[in-house]
Amino acid sequence: MAAQEHHLHVQRTARYYQLGTPGPNTRRVWVVCHGYGQLAAYFIRHFAFLAEDDLNTVVLAPEGLSRFYLQGTSGRVGATWMTREDRLTEIEDYVTYLNQLSDTILAQCSPDVQILVLGFSQGAATVSRWLAHAPFRAARLVLWAGAFPPDMDLAVAARLLRQVPVTLVCGTQDEYVTAEAVAQQQAALLGLGVDPEIIWFEGRHQLDRAVLQRLKEIM
Template sequence: MQTRDRLFLPRDSMNEYYLETTVSGCYLVESPPGSGPFPLLAGFHGYGQTAEDELELLRNIPGSDRWIRLPIEALHPFINAKGQPGSSWMTRRDRDRRIAENVRYVDAVIGRVMAEQPVDGRLVLHGFSQGAGMACRTAVLGCHPVVGVMLLGGDIPPEIADCSRMRAVHIGRGDRDRFYPQKRFEADVARLREAGIEPVVSQFRGGHGPTAEYFDAAGRFLNKIGRG
């Protein structure tokens, strides 16, 4: 039985159980005008953010208006440091269990959108900060093949042994990003190259978040994928 990270010593008589239940996850769909079909751009927000935050980020990528934009909100809501509602993808507690649950959830969302919207079969994933890990897990562990992955300010999770299913990767970091250190960024670039992927690397002036320089680079990558 999987054990949790504990902050206390359990009594000898205490047993640990898990019960699966149903929770609701939110996602937004924004489609281009016309009948399509269109490529699909799914996005994963950062820690304490919402699907609306990720949608705003996706909207700022030049050329994304030719894609169905699908920001997906994490399943674990809370009030963030600004006193506003936000969500988290996971914590270190029950890590393996939460990864499996999140991947099943995202697979279900993408499957529904592909069934209900005029999607042409191309799927790109975008992840910011904590959402970068979910983009990687969805590409590698999920059931829907991708044509590309875009990572901003977040690392490739350590449990991913083979990155090759990510196909094409755009990876970005602000030069003053204290949450995503340069050494970790360089290690992720090396991991991708070891998997046979030559990533498009975007190092820009800024901190932990996108800038106009990042959006321009992301737009060029998305445009190239869209022509494929």
């Protein structure tokens, strides 16, 4: 007899980190999603200067719902947004989580607050899928060393992307993302009616402060 697969909705606790205090004077909210094997506590440190330079800026770094040991059964721990196993359920779970988090924070801000959404590596696909179901319109979508997921419904993807400016960011020595891959991503977005801004920087598969500063200035 074959086993039958079932799903049960349960309540669980999600972790996120925050810089700044949301309120009626908040002008900008950055929602930044880490890559595979990272933790939000360390990821958000790259954005600390944004909140320090502007007290009206808030940075939110949600953490993937699944954690694991990076090597063996002890030592450093990382998080992931999803795997190929039961992927649709995991996508649904993190979309629900990110919507609840954004609802909680944005309810404390003025209606005209600007929201920049940045996904790094695996986080790029995560934020893209989320924004297709988010209750707000982002001021900008930044896909950093990652790609817009090709498996999204084309009509949904086109509707989302035509409403939001898109920026692709990649390091010139990125060991995971080649110039060819960036060109393919650009072509795919052009096919959806979007001409993304492309920013290159000298570096590997990492964030870059100068580029973050540039993104801050165009908000």
